[in-house]
Amino acid sequence: MKRLPPQWEETAKTLFRLAGDSICIVDRQGCVILANDSMGALLGYAPLELQGRPLLSLLAQDCSASWEDVLHGMSGEKPYRSELILARKDGGHVSTFVTVASLQNSGDPSDCIVLMRDATPLRKREEDLLEARNFCGEIINIMSDNLLVIDPRDYRIIQANQPLVHRLGLENISSVLGKPCYEVILGRGRPCQADGLACIVQQAYQTNRPVGMEKGFPDARGQARLFQVIAHPVPSSSGAPHLIIRIERDITEKRRMEETLASRSRELQKTQQQLETLFEISRQMSAKSSIRELVHSLYEIMRRICPECTPLLFLLSPAGNHFLRLETCDASVSQPVVQMLRRMEEAGVVSDFIAYLNRPGSGHLFHSGSSPETPAFLNVLGETFDSWFGLPISTENRCTGLCFMGGSPSKSVSREDIRFLHALFEQVAGHLHKLVIHEAEINQLRSHVQERAAYGEIIGQSKAMQEVYELIGLVSGSDATVLITGENGTGKELVAQAIHSRSHRYKGPFVVANCSAYSPTLLESEIFGHEKGAFTGAIRQKKGRIERANGGTLFLDEIGDTAPATQILLLRFLQDHCFERVGGETTIAADVRILAATNRDLQAEVRAGRFRDDLYYRLNVISIHLPLLRERKEDIPLLAQHFLKKYNLKEGKKILKFSPDAMQVLMDHEWPGNVRQLENAISHAVVLAQEDVIRMSHLPRFLREGSHPVGSMSLEENERQLILRVLNDANWNKHEAARRLRISRSTLYSMIRRYGLGPESQAIN
Incomplete structure (x- = not known):
């Protein structure tokens, strides 16, 4: 190997001595030739104490390795790397990462350089991380909520907890890891948004905000459960979400509890309202002085309590031998009662109905389906309703009538409503019976003091x-x-x-x-x-x-x-x-x-x-x-009002009266067709009238064109009719009538006395 220049050798020695990693050079036999300060500090030796010692003698007793293993581990220029446990001078052990490389470029075994790095901090961090992971795993598994960690890019499940696995009816967490969430949760073959369905994982990923919704899923037994689902984005170092935590919370029982509490609250409020209503009714009873007032008040209460039901009130006469027609009440009250009574008369069951109410012990509630053998009159009463019930209105001594309520099964009346109505009619039965007797006595007195205005039809x-x-x-x-x-x-x-x-x-x-x-x-x-x-x-x-x-x-x-x-x-x-x-x-x-x-x-x-x-x-x-009708013209106003009422009902109108000039025309006509012709004329006028008054223009043409007959009446009769017509037009304002007639008031008063005129004279020819 070519030697370095002297200045570089000194530099290399300095680097060797000051290096943070432990470095030593060993010979062919694996003995330490030179060690730096860091290696001495790692093992607790002075660098000189390490020289000449076999490197493998520094291994812990339970660490089996040979220098031959190290040499064989190197091939060519590839160094040998391993983790070895070394024994310190003080008897302790230290885990190190060891790298051994040959100092010969040819790769032949020769002196080697050994680098060591203390592995203890790394192993400590790994242990800490493993403990943290196990701790997190325990936490997410003991959670009652169902949890998934999802990669939003491919919807793969990275982590799941045991409650979710149980909810899906699976045995272990590994059965869901790596699978798409839409497949595991919904059993779908592709993502939800591919079919235009909402996906909170995608929404949370796109908005980088938590997204929540309520959704129903079946549990392991197939029973429907309601969950609150929330998707939380987990941001990366760049701030963009790279994971989505999806949490399901079962709110089925909570929602049921809320609904139960809301229902109980409504029931309590209703009970309080009913008690207040009963108190108010008992307070106001003395103020009701007629059947009309009391019946209208009762209908208002019944419709408020049972708005989907149809109320019918049947009241017996004082003698208990027929039902009142409630003629003084509004048509919305009386007409359904009259129609039902007519149907019962056609079926021949009215007498049975009356006998039932007059029978002792008839004051108990009855309803549709209460008895397999329903009396015939109840079949007629209830045939137009899917469900119904009846409350006899009874005092201590007798039954005054019946409150009948008809509806449908989907809008049934609660027991609390029925109990309230029962208490209501117990309160009013006595007073209602007194009013029935009182008005019957008044009608009887009127029949004695007034001439009979009608006889049947x-x-x-x-x-x-x-x-x-x-x-x-x-x-x-x-x-x-x-x-x-x-x-x-x-x-x-x-x-x-x-x-x-x-x-x-x-x-x-x-x-x-x-x-x-x-x-x-x-x-x-x-x-x-x-x-x-x-x-x-x-x-x-x-x-x-x-x-x-x-x-x-x-x-x-x-x-x-x-x-x-x-x-x-x-x-x-x-x-x-x-x-x-x-x-x-x-x-x-x-x-x-x-x-x-x-x-x-x-x-x-x-x-x-x-x-x-x-x-x-x-x-x-x-x-x-x-x-002939022309022989009893004083009956024309009475007949006209009768036909007005008849055709009001037929045409669904609410015309109240005739204008003075229209009534005068009816009075003046000779009526060759008698009452039938008059009835046809009133029917014609009711059809044409759009206001609450029938006027001259609404009458048939033959009446309008012949509304000024003079040839058949005497001069005196013409004068009487003229004065009466002007007085009616002026609403009996005598000053205005005198002005229109261009006579003095004293002359008008004289004519009124002569012809015996008065506001009621429009009914006298």
Whole structure:
């Protein structure tokens, strides 16, 4: 080997002596030729004490190595490297990293240089790191949250904890390491964002901010659980995220607890509200002085507590023999009750309903599905609802009525709501019963002091109509034949219905036969029936109107239009109540009451030979004549209001009244079509009216064009009508009326006294 210049040799010696690493030179036999200060300090020897000593003698006893091993470990220019444990002079041991290299360029064994570095600090750091790693592993495994460490570039799982593995139903952590998170967690074959799905790992990576969301996953048993998932970015030295920590926290029980607490809180608030409402109701009971006020208050409470249900309130009369129609209440309250009662009447179960409520012990709650054998009236009540319940309104002595609530299973009423309603009606039952009795007494008193304004569907309070009502009441109790006369449109069929409904036959059928609607042959068949083959087209036996009316009433309308042959058959039936079908030979008896009506003068028909006198006298046992509408004009306002109410309901409108000029036109018209023509006119006006008042423009053209008749009235009547019309237009402001009439107030007062006018005079012609 070429020697270095002297100045470089001195430099090399200085470097050798001052080097921080331990350096020595050994000969071919492995003995130390020269050692620097650092090696002496490492082993606790002076450098001179190391010279001549075999290097391997410095090894610890449990370290087996030979110099031959070291020499064989070198090949060519490649040095030998190993970690050896050396023995210190004080008996201690030190772990070192050893590098041995030949000093010959040829690589032949010769003197070698040995470099040693203390491995203790490095091993200490490794032990510390291993302990820290094991500590972190213990921490993440004892966490109750599920944890993943993910490489956001390829979504590979770098670390996971045991709770996550258990949640996935796996046995060990190694089964998920190195796999994509979307495959392990979701069972997908590619990343979520490839299908347009949200991925919080990607979001956290892109935004370098924590991202959270709530998501449902199945547990190891396949049961759905709700988790709060948070992805935390872990920044590198550059600040950019290089790892994502994904944590799942099971919040299923927490959410259930929150929902339970919220539900309990709502129940407590509802209970408090109900108690406050009950207190308020009991405080306000004394202020309710009518059924209308109390019922509206009850409906408001029921709709507030059960907004999805339909309430129906059935109240019994004081005698307990029929239901109140709640006519004084708003249509939204009364109309559903009336419609339900009508359906129950058609089904024939109203009497059963009343009997049930009057039965002792009827004050308990009943509901849909409460009994396999539901009474027929409850089937009718509940047929339009999927679920329902009923609360009898009872005092200590008797049942006042029933609160019925109908709804659907998806919007069922809670037990707390039902208990509240039960307590509510216990509070009001006594007061409600007193109001029912009180208003019944008031209505009874009114009926004694006021003339009857209506009789069933017949409307009118004129003297002529009072006579009709009286006759109806007298003939209803017997089976006598009644002849009803009057022009078309006066209401003859309504009178017949009123007689039937008030007779002992009211449960039987009411059958109508219009004698002018059929030819003589067909009329015979229609009234008496026919046998099969009795005439061409008689392909089967047919019962006539008489048979169908058995046990009830047969109303023969337009009796004056019957043919002589039919008159003979009717006469025989009126004599012995027996008849034979057309084409038949069997005599049939029938228990039928006959009511007849005509718009003709039957006496004139008898004189002309067109109507049999014996039949006339059989029919005319009792006669009821209906006055023309123009003969009872004082009934026009009452009839107009009745038809206004009727067609308001039909058209869904809320028209309140007639303007003065419109009412005056109705009063002035002669009404050749009688009540039927008036009804058609009101129907026409209701359809056209868009406000809450019917005005002149809404009336039919024949009324508007003929609204100033003068030829048929006297001068005195024209003057009276003029003064009345102006007073109505001026709202009975006499100063304004006098100004419009261009007369003095004293003259106006004199005319008012002369004609007996007053604000109510618009109802008097």
